[in-house]
Amino acid sequence: MQERIKIVIVGGGTAGWMTAAALSHVVTDRVCDVTLVESESIGTVGVGEATIPAIKEFNDKLGIIEPDMMQKTGATFKLGIEFEGWKVPGETYMHPFGAYGKSLQGMDFHQYWLKVRQQGSAQPLEHYSYSIQAARHGRFAFPASDASAIASTYSYAYHFDAGLYANYLKEMSVAKGVQRIEGRVAQVLGKDAGEGIDTIVLESGQQITADYFIDCSGFRSLLLGQQLGVGFESWAHWLQCDRAVTAPSAPMQNLPPYTRSMAKVAGWQWRIPLQHRTGNGYVYSSQYLSDDEAVHSLYADMPSAPVTDAALLRFEAGRRKVNWKANCIAVGLSGGFLEPLESTSIYLIQVSIQQLLKLFPGKVPSPALTDEFNRRINLEYERIRDFLILHYAANERRGMPFWDNCRTMEIPDSLTEKIELYSSRGYIDQYKYGLFSPASWLAVLMGQVGQASTYERVCDNHPVARLTDKVESISSSIESSVMGLGDHTEFVNDYCKSTLSERAHG
Numbered sequence: 001m002q003e004r005i006k007i008v009i010v011g012g013g014t015a016g017w018m019t020a021a022a023l024s025h026v027v028t029d030r031v032c033d034v035t036l037v038e039s040e041s042i043g044t045v046g047v048g049e050a051t052i053p054a055i056k057e058f059n060d061k062l063g064i065i066e067p068d069m070m071q072k073t074g075a076t077f078k079l080g081i082e083f084e085g086w087k088v089p090g091e092t093y094m095h096p097f098g099a100y101g102k103s104l105q106g107m108d109f110h111q112y113w114l115k116v117r118q119q120g121s122a123q124p125l126e127h128y129s130y131s132i133q134a135a136r137h138g139r140f141a142f143p144a145s146d147a148s149a150i151a152s153t154y155s156y157a158y159h160f161d162a163g164l165y166a167n168y169l170k171e172m173s174v175a176k177g178v179q180r181i182e183g184r185v186a187q188v189l190g191k192d193a194g195e196g197i198d199t200i201v202l203e204s205g206q207q208i209t210a211d212y213f214i215d216c217s218g219f220r221s222l223l224l225g226q227q228l229g230v231g232f233e234s235w236a237h238w239l240q241c242d243r244a245v246t247a248p249s250a251p252m253q254n255l256p257p258y259t260r261s262m263a264k265v266a267g268w269q270w271r272i273p274l275q276h277r278t279g280n281g282y283v284y285s286s287q288y289l290s291d292d293e294a295v296h297s298l299y300a301d302m303p304s305a306p307v308t309d310a311a312l313l314r315f316e317a318g319r320r321k322v323n324w325k326a327n328c329i330a331v332g333l334s335g336g337f338l339e340p341l342e343s344t345s346i347y348l349i350q351v352s353i354q355q356l357l358k359l360f361p362g363k364v365p366s367p368a369l370t371d372e373f374n375r376r377i378n379l380e381y382e383r384i385r386d387f388l389i390l391h392y393a394a395n396e397r398r399g400m401p402f403w404d405n406c407r408t409m410e411i412p413d414s415l416t417e418k419i420e421l422y423s424s425r426g427y428i429d430q431y432k433y434g435l436f437s438p439a440s441w442l443a444v445l446m447g448q449v450g451q452a453s454t455y456e457r458v459c460d461n462h463p464v465a466r467l468t469d470k471v472e473s474i475s476s477s478i479e480s481s482v483m484g485l486g487d488h489t490e491f492v493n494d495y496c497k498s499t500l501s502e503r504a505h506g
């Protein structure tokens, strides 16, 4: 039997409580003691409403009952993100959670679709995405479990109130034995010998010693950044938005099953439908827009009047050089931040927790495991970074200084390579670790860059008439299936009211 490990989590935002919930679920108190310290007087960042499908996997592993969680967090379903005016004002495209069409004898759908499209007989790519069609019609149902059905080709995430979600996980964690301490960390004591943290000291004078410290203290990065001196690698030259103003408005009567992202003069505005309110926020670059102008512009594009004053948040894109040093691991904003354009922050929390659980050493840190953790997390950040930059760099919003600057900036080589491979032959790599899948890249490459110049040669082995029949049959089966789905708003209301154990979706 190995020795019990003592873990202290500093911070009780979404990151802190997701970590506590996962640890308390996966490892019993025979393996470790978990204590979480949070300070109500400091509070949390207080934003975060959109997720990606990976969150369902996290919740399922924790045994969370979906309709219960949705009811308690005001959640709605999310099938993707609509980008309005990102390439040019007036044009719209969607990033769906799911595939386009179906592959055929080893050919990706978009490859043979391109061949048919070049002959002039295929519809725009969006017509072949189940999730886009369901989203555009405001409909929802769970994906089919039969993998051969067209209705199995998508997945979903949630819009929810991240503060309520953290509370939900707090209750679960405390019930499973996590000790919660209310208090402000006033001092951090390093180890006498070697690197790392020995003890945290609260304002009350209480001292807490542990084997590992998980830094969930938010942008402050109290332990990893401030105490252990791990530097921040800024990506602000690529991702230039550094502020957001946010304000909720009344809930919409018809809840769309997708997030809206509207490109604006110096950034973009989100609209997120929750059951009890609508989330709105304008993410912008302070070099090109004042805070007052941003608030004014935010209010002008909300579906109804704000119900509270606007809140202002400042941030910088980038990440800590490493997220794990000695016996301290950063999870959440303490480890880095990438703007919420593709709803990836909660995902990054989740992935840090998953890797931590996989690579957790015994009582003493192992450099090999620490290095592997840092390698994987850095890769996750870099891949998301490139995906976000693509939205900005490949714009045609000419004559607007912010957008002109984004279009002409130098971009990472890894992204240039990706765009070139796609543009010349529609090629999109499927990598082992990290976001995003080829279908996601395709959505944004198609939306921002446009159609690839030609398709893979293997498509020429098939007569165009056969490929045309195939794409037509896919679009008609999507259309007839989507028309048979129920209204998303009604679905959410019924599901959340349902008898929990009966209706939980597996």
Ligand code: FAD
Residues within 6 Å of the ligand: 010, 011, 012, 013, 014, 015, 016, 037, 038, 039, 040, 042, 043, 044, 045, 046, 047, 048, 049, 050, 051, 162, 183, 184, 185, 186, 216, 217, 218, 219, 220, 222, 244, 281, 313, 315, 331, 332, 333, 334, 340, 343, 344, 345, 346, 347
């Ligand atoms: P915080 O919420 O800041 O929590 C920090 C915790 O540390 C708090 O409990 C605080 O009290 C505690 N603490 C700090 N110092 C001390 C101390 N000295 N002593 C004791 N306790 C201390 N993510 C998404 O996935 N989707 C979105 O749509 C999304 N939208 C966003 C929009 C904006 C504008 C921003 C800025 C972020 C958004 N995010 C989004 C990110 C998301 O909000 C965060 O990733 C998430 O809330 C996790 O935050 P956190 O727990 O790391 O930090």
